[in-house]
Amino acid sequence: MVKPTSSGQPKYTAQSRRYVLYTAVLPAYRSACMQMVSESLGPDYVAFTGETHLDQTVRTGIPGHLFTPVRNRGLLAGRILLQTGRWLEVTRAGTAILDLNPRSLSAWAMLLIRRCLRRRTLLWGHLHPQRGGASPTAILRRTMRKISSGTVLYGYSSLPTAQSEVPGKPVWVAPNSLYPQSEISVDRSDNRKSILYVGRLERAKKLPLLIEGFALSGLYRDGYKLVIVGHGSQLEDLRTKARELGVETHCYFAGRIYDTASIKLLYKEAMCSVSPGYAGLSLTQSIGFGVPVLVADDEPHSPEIELASSGAVQFFSSDSPTSLATLLRRTADAQPSALPERWSRLVAESYSAEAMAAGLVAAFKNEPQLLLQNDWTIREE
Numbered sequence: 001m002v003k004p005t006s007s008g009q010p011k012y013t014a015q016s017r018r019y020v021l022y023t024a025v026l027p028a029y030r031s032a033c034m035q036m037v038s039e040s041l042g043p044d045y046v047a048f049t050g051e052t053h054l055d056q057t058v059r060t061g062i063p064g065h066l067f068t069p070v071r072n073r074g075l076l077a078g079r080i081l082l083q084t085g086r087w088l089e090v091t092r093a094g095t096a097i098l099d100l101n102p103r104s105l106s107a108w109a110m111l112l113i114r115r116c117l118r119r120r121t122l123l124w125g126h127l128h129p130q131r132g133g134a135s136p137t138a139i140l141r142r143t144m145r146k147i148s149s150g151t152v153l154y155g156y157s158s159l160p161t162a163q164s165e166v167p168g169k170p171v172w173v174a175p176n177s178l179y180p181q182s183e184i185s186v187d188r189s190d191n192r193k194s195i196l197y198v199g200r201l202e203r204a205k206k207l208p209l210l211i212e213g214f215a216l217s218g219l220y221r222d223g224y225k226l227v228i229v230g231h232g233s234q235l236e237d238l239r240t241k242a243r244e245l246g247v248e249t250h251c252y253f254a255g256r257i258y259d260t261a262s263i264k265l266l267y268k269e270a271m272c273s274v275s276p277g278y279a280g281l282s283l284t285q286s287i288g289f290g291v292p293v294l295v296a297d298d299e300p301h302s303p304e305i306e307l308a309s310s311g312a313v314q315f316f317s318s319d320s321p322t323s324l325a326t327l328l329r330r331t332a333d334a335q336p337s338a339l340p341e342r343w344s345r346l347v348a349e350s351y352s353a354e355a356m357a358a359g360l361v362a363a364f365k366n367e368p369q370l371l372l373q374n375d376w377t378i379r380e381e
Contacts, residue, residue, distance in 0.1 A: 018044035019364045020093035023124065024072060024081060024104065025053045028061030028258055029281070032180045036357035038066055041364060048086045054078050054103070057200050057232055075105070082106055091117070095364050097152060100125030102140035111147055120149045122363055124174065127151075127158040130278065130300035133165075142166060152363045155303020156350070156371065172369050174359030175351050176304055178285055183260050184348040186290030186340045189269045194227045195219070195328065196270040196291070198263070199282050201232030206277035206296070206319070208234075211241045211251065213276070213316075213324030219332055220250035227266060229254045267291050272331050276324065280304055287312045288347035290340025294327055304351070312343045 019041050026049045050072030052059045070085035083106040090096050090110050098107045100123035114121040129137045145151050150170040162171045214226045242251040267289035274294045280302035286293045297315040317323035362369040
């Protein structure tokens with residue numbers, strides 16, 4: 001329960017925290033951000049999260065001291081998420097942040113309960129589903145936002161649309177991030193002979209296209225190699241594809257790599273990275289390490305695609321291995337850019353764990369947020 005203090009301010013007990021985060025999963029790359037949020041809010045804060053999302057490849061991986069586990073269940077053949085456990089603590093919280101996800105029954109339930117109790121409830125996530133603002137499920141997201149007390153978004157460019165769609169509701173930005181500022185830097189080899197992919201090996205990522213484009217480019221004959229970092233259901237199919245196209249000995253499947261030092265070594269030797277399907281956090285990772293990204297032009301990209309105007313992103317035609325091969329060859333033949341350091345500073349300032357944590361803390365405390373400019377354009381001087 002909430003007890004008054006001598007100052008008249010409410011005192012929150014372990015059973016009724018001032019700040020509660022209740023979300024489906026908190027992957028390992030959220031560790032730095034969640035540590036900062038915990039340190040900033042102190043004992044008034046607790047995070048509840050499940051083990052896996054509806055997509056079983058998306059799992060909680062932050063240190064155990066940063067969260068309290070709850071149970072995630074998939075309903076209707078895994079299309080609907082129900083989280084159970086700790087509902088009473090969420091209901092009693094002064095401010096709760098829930099997932100902006102209409103497929104979460106628990107988010108709907110707690111949002112409506114807390115609305116009836118007139119308690120401050122925020123939603124955190126993507127403004128629109130992957131199919132965009134015209135998608136039928138976008139209406140459900142807007143409905144959730146209208147019921148809520150405000151929204152925390154992943155991208156800066158979503159802010160004006162969010163404000164116009166639901167006028168009068170406050171909006172904060174907690175930009176999707178991977179690393180603290182101290183780990184975002186450029187260290188590039190003079191002999192960059194690899195093409196890099198980092199992410200899940202799932203069908204939506206369209207990795208067969210990457211292998212086909214690499215084979216068609218002929219760059220392997222010049223000593224280039226394709227390095228694929230990650231794990232997923234498509235791994236064996238990708239090995240088979242590389243073997244069929246005769247580039248098996250030039251493709252390196254590195255598996256999961258989590259530690260920053262090892263990842264940075266891979267980017268140090270990379271000519272470029274590639275997102276053959278939809279692009280997301282891989283953009284901030286690659287650009288933060290000063291490596292340009294080749295991206296398919298017609299995919300349901302995540303908000304990080306706003307970084308395209310930095311000049312660090314080049315586009316090829318979606319689903320076209322020939323277009324990708326042409327761009328790979330053009331990138332290999334181009335003069336090195338003088339901008340990697342500036343790209344990296346942009347990510348450190350706007351897409352660091354510090355920036356993400358600051359957005360979440362400001363939202364919890366209902367404080368105004370000072371946002372950096374969201375014009376990412378960087379030009380050669």
